[in-house]
Amino acid sequence: MAHRDLDKLFSTARSDCPSDALLDxxxxxxxxxxxxxxxxxxxxxxxxxxxxxxxxEKGFHAFDAARPEAMLDVIRSGLNKGVFSTLISGIxxxxxxxxxxxxxALVLLVSLxxxxxxxxNVPGASSSGMRSMGGLELRVFVERSGRVSEALSGxxxxxxxxxxxxxxxxxxxxxxxVGQEDSGRLYRVFPIDSGKGERMQSSIxxxxxxxxxxxxxxKEKLLLxxxxxxxxxxxxxxxxxxxxxxPSGCISSIFELNKTKVx
Amino acid sequence: MRxxxxxxxxxxxxxxxxxxxxxRRARYLLGNDDDAREATQEVFIRAMKAQRxxxxxxxxxxxxxxxxxxxxxxxxxxxxxxxxxxxxxxSDSGQAVPFTQNVESVMLLRRLLSEAExxxxxxxxxxxxxGMSHSEAARYMKVSRRTxxxxxxxxxxxxxxxxxxxxxxx
Numbered sequence: 001m002a003h004r005d006l007d008k009l010f011s012t013a014r015s016d017c018p019s020d021a022l023l024d025x026x027x028x029x030x031x032x033x034x035x036x037x038x039x040x041x042x043x044x045x046x047x048x049x050x051x052x053x054x055x056x057e058k059g060f061h062a063f064d065a066a067r068p069e070a071m072l073d074v075i076r077s078g079l080n081k082g083v084f085s086t087l088i089s090g091i092x093x094x095x096x097x098x099x100x101x102x103x104x105a106l107v108l109l110v111s112l113x114x115x116x117x118x119x120x121n122v123p124g125a126s127s128s129g130m131r132s133m134g135g136l137e138l139r140v141f142v143e144r145s146g147r148v149s150e151a152l153s154g155x156x157x158x159x160x161x162x163x164x165x166x167x168x169x170x171x172x173x174x175x176x177x178v179g180q181e182d183s184g185r186l187y188r189v190f191p192i193d194s195g196k197g198e199r200m201q202s203s204i205x206x207x208x209x210x211x212x213x214x215x216x217x218x219k220e221k222l223l224l225x226x227x228x229x230x231x232x233x234x235x236x237x238x239x240x241x242x243x244x245x246x247p248s249g250c251i252s253s254i255f256e257l258n259k260t261k262v263x
Numbered sequence: 264m265r266x267x268x269x270x271x272x273x274x275x276x277x278x279x280x281x282x283x284x285x286x287r288r289a290r291y292l293l294g295n296d297d298d299a300r301e302a303t304q305e306v307f308i309r310a311m312k313a314q315r316x317x318x319x320x321x322x323x324x325x326x327x328x329x330x331x332x333x334x335x336x337x338x339x340x341x342x343x344x345x346x347x348x349x350x351x352x353x354s355d356s357g358q359a360v361p362f363t364q365n366v367e368s369v370m371l372l373r374r375l376l377s378e379a380e381x382x383x384x385x386x387x388x389x390x391x392x393x394g395m396s397h398s399e400a401a402r403y404m405k406v407s408r409r410t411x412x413x414x415x416x417x418x419x420x421x422x423x424x425x426x427x428x429x430x431x432x433x
Binding site for chain 2 (some may be wrong): 078
């Protein structure tokens with residue numbers, strides 16, 4: 001295959017047609033006058049590019065499956081952390097606010113120390129296999145019929161539902177999300193291409209990728225595991241219907257799915 | 264709360280104006296609506312989070328184009344790792360595949376982009392897919408026109424050899 005064949009193979013338009021980017025900018029009317037007129041003249045003579053422009057003019061309506069409202073919901077949800085940061089930065093605008101914040105932070109710190117002290121003195125409490133009080137959290141967002149909403153543990157889910165996950169991590173470590181079928185079998189959810197945990201910073205993050213629920217019905221569990229050492233799905237053991245054992249030094253958070261038929 | 268309201272207005276404005284372009288581009292490069300939605304969401308989350316560092320001179324659309332290209336190329340590489348590229352379902356709506364192309368050539372394009380060196384893959388998207396001139400691509404990639412030419416030449420040589428290698432293996 002010669003070079004010119006590659007050009008022909010990949011190009012989405014004739015060589016004298018405006019590029020996608022140029023046509024986009026023409027559509028948004030951000031080109032200078034001369035270029036805007038030159039593209040107009042080309043469009044006059046080129047039915048293919050007129051079709052390309054008409055496609056742009058339809059916006060999201062050109063794509064049946066785009067679901068822009070659902071996408072915006074997910075984007076807003078992914079930006080929650082940013083909004084929180086903005087509010088925090090706004091508080092620090094004046095010295096008076098700084099002083100007020102310092103007093104508030106001190107009160108919060110004392111309360112936190114008290115809560116942690118109380119928690120650590122609960123008989124039998126250990127980090128292994130228990131939900132962390134320090135903020136480890138698995139939030140689940142479900143996309144169903146084009147609408148995205150946050151689900152709660154124990155909610156009903158249906159085959160075909162598409163799930164995305166947001167995790168709140170109290171400290172840096174290796175993150176793994178696994179699912180447990182009703183039979184007790186474990187399967188990996190995140191990272192999607194490996195059974196090994198991915199190293200992540202302490203943060204609230206929307207995990208990349210999504211999973212679609214299969215046709216099996218019944219109760220399933222999702223387990224978010226955070227470990228200070230590298231963790232692998234094989235290091236977790238399923239204890240039948242009662243739960244999942246995680247290695248020592250790991251903390252976990254469980255989310256329950258109740259999979260039922262599509263009504 | 265005014266800051267967050269402003270941010271939301273800005274998001275809505277950008278999404279309405281540039282969202283379809285990001286979606287269209289992602290759908291073409293990735294080949295299906297699920298991945299295109301995913302890509303559009305991720306691109307806007309990244310863009311809104313990084314807007315303070317964004318170079319106003321370049322223009323929002325240039326900036327979004329860049330993020331979309333890089334994101335989609337990463338997804339293609341990940342897919343390659345998961346050996347899913349050949350198994351993906353092609354859209355039959357005809358809109359994901361531009362006018363002059365057929366399904367086989369788009370599949371070949373995605374596979375080559377998933378294997379190519381990162382800079383060469385970017386230049387291939389801008390020049391061969393988007394149809395940009397070398398000067399236009401140079402502006403988007405923030406490199407010289409000469410570099411665009413060199414990268415493109417290398418990509419083409421590599422792609423030819425890769426296609427030939429595959430034909431011989433059949």
